[in-house]
Amino acid sequence: MLSLVLSAELSGVNQLRPQDTEDDPYFYTFKVQCTSCREVHPNWISFTRFEQHEIPGSRGEANFVWKCKLCQKTHSATVTAGPNAYEADEKRNGQKIIDLDCRGLEFIEFKPDGEWEAKGTESSTPFTGIDLSDEWYDYDEKAGDEVSVKEINWDIFQPVNPRPYLQARVGTEMIVRLKWGQTEYKGTLESIDSYMNVLLRDTEEFIDGKNTGSLGLVLIRCNNILWMGSADSVEMTELGLK
CATH class of the missing domain: 2.30.30.100 (SH3 type barrels.)
Incomplete structure (x- = not known):
């Protein structure tokens, strides 16, 4: 199991999450590594939590199926929980966005491609199309103040046995x-x-x-x-x- 963890400084907004619906899915983008031979795939890979692919030699399915070119082993990953909303925290503690069941692979880096959404803390104004590849700023007309998402940090956490x-x-x-x-x-x-x-x-x-x-x-x-x-x-x- 792996968890994608976000920490950030939210100002004037709350409930930050990926725009992720079955009609308009969010593509989670990672760098992937084989746990058998430690080979790292040279390209970024993307998948959604709604798509399903057959796992060769198995009756199961997964959101992402990958065959390592070096060791020729087939691995898979599936989103098991989330996406969760990131809630404003004065200490900017990391919070889990999604949990992933990974079989034979690890995700070692995340890239926030795609759009995110949030709500104004006081006004509940909806903000959509948020790009988290860099710091984000906007203006909440109802609240009469600037809103932002800053000091963005991503981590991929593996629970300790x-x-x-x-x-x-x-x-x-x-x-x-x-x-x-x-x-x-x-x-x-x-x-x-x-x-x-x-x-x-x-x-x-x-x-x-x-x-x-x-x-x-x-x-x-x-x-x-x-x-x-x-x-x-x-x-x-x-x-x-x-």
């Missing part, structure tokens, strides 16, 4: 947040089992941002965990910890 990620961090300090009660634990990762249950030692407990004491060795069942990460890569204030 949690088991090898955690196994590689045994012996390091981790932060674990539970699904309820505003409860977090900070401790050294002792071990992780096949069911993804986590064992921490030298554990400190935090509830509503307050340190409630040291618990020592703690076993946390995986179905109770909302989020976890390395303590050295997370600001304690991001989790509400003091």
Whole structure:
């Protein structure tokens, strides 16, 4: 699975998304790489989420089917979710636009060919035909102010397989947040089992941002965990910890 992620500075507009309907589809344009031989296709490729192509030697279909010229293997990709609207965010955090199920290939670069749309934040004025190949500016007559999309950045994100990620961090300090009660634990990762249950030692407990004491060795069942990460890569204030 891959996700196309957008971050941008929106001024005066919201709900930025591709103009993508079955009658007028958006063509998603990528550079593609074979995961078997690492060959990169020399040209940009484009496809829509509405078109379907047969996968040779299979009963399945996909939005994009590609045969690598170097290793002669056939690969495919399909849009599984989206397009999602990009919502204005003061921190300009990245937000997923589409999710892709990729089999044997990776998309390594995105080009925003095609038109996008948005709405005025205060006026709900519709803006169409937005070109995101560069910064975009317009004027909202109802709001009486300029609107823009700036500092545009694209990323292709591949979710991390949690088991090898955690196994590689045994012996390091981790932060674990539970699904309820505003409860977090900070401790050294002792071990992780096949069911993804986590064992921490030298554990400190935090509830509503307050340190409630040291618990020592703690076993946390995986179905109770909302989020976890390395303590050295997370600001304690991001989790509400003091």
